[in-house]
Each structure stands twice: as C-alpha cells, then as structure tokens.
Amino acid sequence: MTILGIDFYRLFLNADINLIYNLFINVFAIILILQTFELLNLSRYFIRDDKINGEILDEEKLNFDTNSNLIWDYNIIKSQYSNFNKSVRKIIDFFLIDQNFKKLLYANVLLSAILIVNNIITFFPINFIIIFLLIFIQLLISNRFGGSFNGASDSMIILILISILFFESDEVANLFDVTIKSNLNQKLSFIYLTFNVCNSYFSAGLVKVKEKNWLKGLALRIFLKESIVESKLKNKILDLLKIDIISKCACIFIILWEISIIFVIFMPNYLMIYLTFGLIFHFSNYLLFGLNRFFLLWIITYPILLYTSIHYLSTLGMCVL
C-alpha cells in the first residue's frame, strides 16, 4: 500500500520496534507538556492565588483580583471525596489543594521533559518510575476536574502511559534477574494500546447504532449547531448537511467506519486506508468542534496500530478469515 509515494507496509514491516517506540514516546511527552501548559494557562480558573506579582494582597483586593476568576474551586470539588476516610481525604487534599496542585502540574511538565531527555541520552535510567509517577499525577489531575475535563483525552493519556509502563517493565524484571521471553512486554504494550484505541472507536460506533438521531442522519447537524467553534467552514458544512441524503450518508459512514475497526485491525493493507480516513475524521473534529486533544492523542497512536497489525495481528487475521 503506497500513500504519497511511501510504501507504509514495507516501512512498518522492516521498522525497528524500539525506533517506533522512541518516536512515539517523545511525541507523546511533548503533547503531555503542551496539555499541562494549557492547564497552567487556565490556572486562574481553578487555583486560589494569595499572591499576585509576588506581592501579598490585602483581603479585599485579593478577593476581587483572584477569586472573581475562580470556577473549579477546590472547596466545591472536594465534596466528591466526602465518603473517603479521613486520612485518605487528607492525602488527596494535600495534592489537589490550590498551590500544591500547581506544583503537581509543574512536576508533570518536568517528568515529561525527563522522559524526552532520557530517550535521547539516558540521563536518568529509570523510565519505569517516571511513568509510574506520571500515571499517579494524571489520575489526580483527572479527579481534580471531576473526571470530566476533556474526559476522553484524560483517559487516553492514562492508557498510553500504562502501555508505556508495560514496555518499560523489563527494567523491573532486570532488577529481579528475570528474563522476559520473546519481548513479551513490548508485544503486550503495543497490543494493549491497540486494543484500547480499537475499543474507543468500536464502543463509540456501537453507541451510535443505538441512537435514532444517528441512524436518521440528524446527529451531525445537531452536534454542529451546538459546536463551540464559529467558522465559515462550519457554516458551509452545516448548509451541506441540511440536504438529508448527505447528512444521512455522513452519519452512516461514520458509524460503519468506527465499527469496522475490529475487522480492519487484522488486515494491515485495509488498516492504512482506515487510518487515512481516521486522520481526516480527527482533523475535522478539531476544525469543527475544537477538539485538539482528541486529534493529537489519537493520531500519535496510529504508528503503533500499524506496527501491531503488521507484526502481531495480521497472521491471526489470516487464521480467522
């Protein structure tokens, strides 16, 4: 299969797993840094600041300048932990309360940066611990926003980190003088991530099959009207979707595209066509709905999907078919 003059099948067939992994982990770490900076940019909306420009403010000025922006006030959020026992609540409070939470975000940036440096010059040879800490921080971040600040992308970050944790698990095995047979950890890592990405498409498709608005072709129109993005492109597509047949075809195509992943993943040649549509699908989601995280985090997993399909799943597909 050749796209833009590049034979992707041959490229991924001959590719070194470590090279694919290193490229993936570096791009992922950069995205993680960018997304943490997004949160830091919004920090005035969820962190009570007792200092502005290093100057401690009097109470009246402090309330106006800082708390007028406060939306996700921890005093509101923490009520979700009211059923936890006192000591667990204290630990959670310690990490999630205003300034400590900001430090946690900086730690996230630092650890992600170490991950990149480590892959280039092996600066700090314990990736396993870094990944473990990053998972812990991500769980805290997603809970700080009640699990709903970009719910899907928060989950994908954690799933990617777990797959990286599998990949790096040979570090722990080496510590205990255990040899992992046939690079089982690497296979497990790639297949775990592939399964989760496929599950994300398949489950989303399955939900749409049960929704009458998707089957009637109304869903895209409704979603687009409610989109946060204002653009000429959105208005043009909305005009196009007013034609019933186009709207219905688009909805049915998305459902079929999402559900077909469970077959296509076993057929690398078709998977490449599938992922090309995936690229268009995610980029459209960004342009029309502003979902930049949904674009970045899913797209970076595509090389892993291709590698896994070619090396681990295509033979299984031949048996099934």
Added chain:
Amino acid sequence: MFDNLYVVLILLFLTIFIFSSLPKIFKSPYLFFFKNIFASWKLFDVSDYKLIVKYKVSNKVTNNNEKFDELNWTEFQNKTSLSLSSILFNPKGNLMLYYKSNLLSLANELSEIEESGNSESLTIQENISYNILLKYVQKRIIDESKENSYISGINSLEDLRYVFKIVSIDSKNKIEEDILISPAYNINLL
C-alpha cells in the same frame, strides 16, 4: 507461565472490557478515583434537546425591589474561533468544552434526581456541577460589568444580584422549556 501471549492478552482484555462495561462499580468512592484507567468510550450520544443557559442581572442601587421580572434574559454565549496554533495549544477552546460537558452532566444529574424522587439525595444547590455552573455565570457577569458598564450606577460588584436558568430547546419544534431556575444570588468572591 506466560509463554502464551494470547492467553495473557485475552485475560487482560476481558478484565478491561468487564470493568469498562460496569459503570456502577465506580460508585465506590475508591474505584471512582481510578475510573479513567477503565475508560468508557460511550461518547457522542446525542439528544433531541439543546441546552442553553440564560441569566439576568439586577442592580440593587438602581433597582430597589430587584424586580427580575422586568428584565430580559441574556443568553450565555459560548463560541470561539480557532487559530493555526490552537491545534497544539487551545486553552480557551478547552475551557468552553469543559463548560459544555459540565452543563450536560448537570442536566443528567437533574433528570436522575427527578427520576429517583429520593428526598435524601443531595439538593441541587449542593451539586458539584451546579456550583461550577454558578461560578461560570458569576464570572461572565463580573467580566461583562468590567468591560461594558451595561448596568448604570454600579458602585461595586456587591451591588449586583443575578439569577440564571437552564433551558432545553427541542431541536425540531424550537420549543423552549426551563429545566432549572436558580434562586437570586449576590456576587460572592469568597
């Protein structure tokens, strides 16, 4: 023991699948903390109703009796345009997306409270999504009062009182229905 890769994988995937299909498990407070490990991808379910928020602001100084009835509702606008860089860095857009998902959660929680009819359940004023929406509306009012003094005679933010409501609009018939009207609030910066 783990020679057979596929046995390990099947066990692993079965665990993930079972956990992600049983959302009720996450009602346990400790498992709730780990719910993002077992992601649910049931996104993009769409309803026939569009949810919007409207608000009214009253000025204590010029409107002694706080007659909200005489004021018009203002719709909470939540639109942005994208720039080239926002594919990598989009805080404003993500803030708006969070507002939307918070509004949806609140609407779902409202219908759950209504369906359960349980008098012991939390009142809506204690609900997290409600309180976050309250803060959103308050912030919008503060920003507007700073930018354009559309309320004449304003001395301080403490002079302002506001109410807001969630309106569901039938996408076919354009019929509006109020699903929640808040009590009147003072601007509270604490």
